[in-house]
Amino acid sequence: MVDVITMKNEPTLSSLSNLALNDNRKQARTWPLSRLPLIKELSRNWPLYLMALPALLAIIIFSYVPLSGLLVAFLDYSAVKGIAGSKWVGLGNFQLVFQNPFFATALRNTLYINLMKLIVGFPAAIILSLLLNEIRLGWFKRLVQTATILPYFLSWVVIGTMFRNLLAPDGLVNEILQTLFHADPVIFLSDPQKFPLVIIFQDTWKYWGFGAVLYLASMSGIDPTLYEVAMIDGANRWQQTLYVTLPAIRPTMATVFILSVGWIIQGGFEQIYVMYNTSVYSTGDILETFTLRLALSQSKYGMATAVGLLQGIISVILVLSVNYSVRRFSRQGL
Amino acid sequence: MAWEKRFSLPKFMIYCILLLVFVIMAYPFFYVLSLAIMPYDEYVKQAVHAFPSGFTTLYFEQILQDGRLVHAFQISIAKTLVGTVLNVLITIMAGYALSRPQLKYGRLLTALFIIPIFVNGGLIPAYLNIRGLGLLNTFWALILPGLVSPFLLIITRTFFMEYPQELIESAIIDGATQLGVFLRVIVPTSTPIIATLAMLYGVGHWNDYFWPSIVVQADLHPASVILQNMVNNRQVLQGIGQGMQLASQSYIAAIAALLIIPVLVIYPFLQRYVVKGILLGSVKG
Numbered sequence: 001m002v003d004v005i006t007m008k009n010e011p012t013l014s015s016l017s018n019l020a021l022n023d024n025r026k027q028a029r030t031w032p033l034s035r036l037p038l039i040k041e042l043s044r045n046w047p048l049y050l051m052a053l054p055a056l057l058a059i060i061i062f063s064y065v066p067l068s069g070l071l072v073a074f075l076d077y078s079a080v081k082g083i084a085g086s087k088w089v090g091l092g093n094f095q096l097v098f099q100n101p102f103f104a105t106a107l108r109n110t111l112y113i114n115l116m117k118l119i120v121g122f123p124a125a126i127i128l129s130l131l132l133n134e135i136r137l138g139w140f141k142r143l144v145q146t147a148t149i150l151p152y153f154l155s156w157v158v159i160g161t162m163f164r165n166l167l168a169p170d171g172l173v174n175e176i177l178q179t180l181f182h183a184d185p186v187i188f189l190s191d192p193q194k195f196p197l198v199i200i201f202q203d204t205w206k207y208w209g210f211g212a213v214l215y216l217a218s219m220s221g222i223d224p225t226l227y228e229v230a231m232i233d234g235a236n237r238w239q240q241t242l243y244v245t246l247p248a249i250r251p252t253m254a255t256v257f258i259l260s261v262g263w264i265i266q267g268g269f270e271q272i273y274v275m276y277n278t279s280v281y282s283t284g285d286i287l288e289t290f291t292l293r294l295a296l297s298q299s300k301y302g303m304a305t306a307v308g309l310l311q312g313i314i315s316v317i318l319v320l321s322v323n324y325s326v327r328r329f330s331r332q333g334l
Numbered sequence: 335m336a337w338e339k340r341f342s343l344p345k346f347m348i349y350c351i352l353l354l355v356f357v358i359m360a361y362p363f364f365y366v367l368s369l370a371i372m373p374y375d376e377y378v379k380q381a382v383h384a385f386p387s388g389f390t391t392l393y394f395e396q397i398l399q400d401g402r403l404v405h406a407f408q409i410s411i412a413k414t415l416v417g418t419v420l421n422v423l424i425t426i427m428a429g430y431a432l433s434r435p436q437l438k439y440g441r442l443l444t445a446l447f448i449i450p451i452f453v454n455g456g457l458i459p460a461y462l463n464i465r466g467l468g469l470l471n472t473f474w475a476l477i478l479p480g481l482v483s484p485f486l487l488i489i490t491r492t493f494f495m496e497y498p499q500e501l502i503e504s505a506i507i508d509g510a511t512q513l514g515v516f517l518r519v520i521v522p523t524s525t526p527i528i529a530t531l532a533m534l535y536g537v538g539h540w541n542d543y544f545w546p547s548i549v550v551q552a553d554l555h556p557a558s559v560i561l562q563n564m565v566n567n568r569q570v571l572q573g574i575g576q577g578m579q580l581a582s583q584s585y586i587a588a589i590a591a592l593l594i595i596p597v598l599v600i601y602p603f604l605q606r607y608v609v610k611g612i613l614l615g616s617v618k619g
Contacts, residue, residue, distance in 0.1 A: 041439065045438070047511065047512040047513050051428060051430065051431040051516065052432060054424045054427065055424050055481070055482045055487065056428070056443065056446070058482045059447055059450060059482060062478065062479045062481065066455035067453070067455050067459070069459020069460075069462050070455050070459060072458060131348050131352055131355075135348070135352065144359075146601075146605065147355075147356050147360045150363070150598070150601065153533075153537045153597045153601060154593075155593065156543075157541075157543050157561050157562045157593075158541075158561070158590050160562075161561065161586060161590040162362040162365065162366050162590065165369060165586075176384070179382050205358070205362075208359070217609070262452075270543075270544055274565075301458050304457075304458055305455075308456035312456070316453070
């Protein structure tokens with residue numbers, strides 16, 4: 001690289017005569033590299049680049065290098081032979097995935113569970129924030145807000161333990177049902193029909209308060225004179241909510257919605273992994289748990305990576321197209 | 335305002351609904367903690383265990399006597415402390431650097447950090463990468479892969495873009511170098527973002543369980559992995575507290591309580607920063 005640059009800047013005979021007059025040229029001859037914008041920029045701002053370097057190295061080594069591992073999706077991968085030694089099978093893994101009977105079930109469950117989480121969780125957070133916004137009693141508002149956001153900071157393992165204790169055949173919910181109604185124990189976590197409902201409830205429970213905080217914050221930015229004007233016009237609290245608060249938080253709603261759409265085809269793995277068992281595979285097995293079994297117990301790394309690749313592509317397409325339509329119809333978006 | 339002082343039915347109903355929400359959100363916490371302190375004979379006496387009766391620290395003592403569990407909590411603490419310090423340091427340095435307007439390639443580098451949010455290799459390539467680097471079954475396999483979160487880096491960058499630039503400029507006029515500005519001006523005045531990063535990264539490390547369960551072996555498993563193994567497979571519980579009367583639910587609840595309590599204790603102190611920090615990143619993101 002150095003050679004090329006020096007050659008480029010090698011003064012020709014005709015320009016040699018101008019050399020003394022042309023300061024720029026002179027500099028170019030003495031410090032040929034400094035003419036390259038990259039080097040110039042680096043020498044000027046090197047402390048800043050040095051500060052960004054550790055993060056940059058981390059992201060390259062642990063996010064970009066593994067991208068080459070996506071090649072596994074097109075290989076008959078064996079751990080012994082490595083990526084270079086494994087046989088190229090083209091789209092063979094994708095074909096195998098579509099033929100696998102568990103794939104269709106896992107795809108259906110993924111779409112159902114994640115879509116229901118969005119349908120329940122998205123409005124729930126907005127409603128909670130609207131309710132909290134009506135409260136003027138400071139300590140009560142803080143108490144409810146803290147209680148609703150705390151689960152966001154808990155591990156799924158801990159949340160799983162809580163819910164197992166509560167919902168087990170000898171757990172609290174069944175104890176109450178038995179004492180009050182002499183009902184037979186309800187099996188929540190091993191019943192394929194009830195399992196997805198538990199998952200959807202649990203997810204809403206965990207993320208409810210976090211979502212509400214986002215909306216509360218954008219409500220705090222609303223100009224109070226808007227409410228005063230609305231009151232002078234005779235609007236009651238409900239009408240103020242409908243015509244002032246809701247329109248004001250629309251941009252936040254759009255952002256949250258667009259980003260959530262990407263999670264319809266992927267995500268939710270840790271929760272299911274903690275909660276599920278073989279008796280609820282028919283309704284609880286999602287693409288991530290399906291591929292984990294493919295990889296860990298059957299060593300089908302190629303198929304597992306192929307499913308992951310498909311999910312990534314679909315979720316990017318979903319986010320981009322929803323972003324496009326939201327922008328188009330309401331002039332909001334990312 | 336008049337409508338606040340008057341009793342109104344809708345207002346009353348909102349309070350009732352939120353009280354119910356509070357109970358639904360807080361009760362599971364209360365339930366786990368009360369199971370963990372309920373003595374065995376009180377436990378078997380009652381048909382419904384909605385509220386604690388009696389008090390014992392027996393389950394916590396049992397955990398402290400189990401060398402394997404103590405070791406697991408030590409791993410959790412080490413992972414959280416080492417990981418969080420490195421995370422915060424690296425993120426705040428890069429976030430500040432990328433926020434500087436004079437950085438010509440700042441936008442390009444920022445894009446480089448954003449792309450992995452959407453495009454990633456997934457579990458298997460990540461695992462193969464760790465194996466290729468020879469990090470399998472080492473403590474660093476728990477720390478290095480999550481060294482910088484693109485999402486939190488963007489929050490940090492936004493924070494520094496909104497930072498009062500006059501402070502930086504006046505320090506430079508006074509002859510400070512870029513590094514000097516960072517250490518003497520930026521770091522001491524950035525408590526909100528440092529607290530946010532520490533809380534979110536720290537909780538991430540403390541709660542992490544799936545990744546540790548696959549990249550390291552049992553002697554490096556943090557407490558969350560042990561808890562998960564116990565819940566999934568009650569046999570692990572055999573041999574604990576022999577000759578004593580124990581309720582396995584209570585034993586598991588006590589481990590869960592030990593994972594909950596640090597979060598419960600630390601969160602109130604950082605709350606106002608964290609909420610502000612989350613907003614900064616998510617609204618402007």
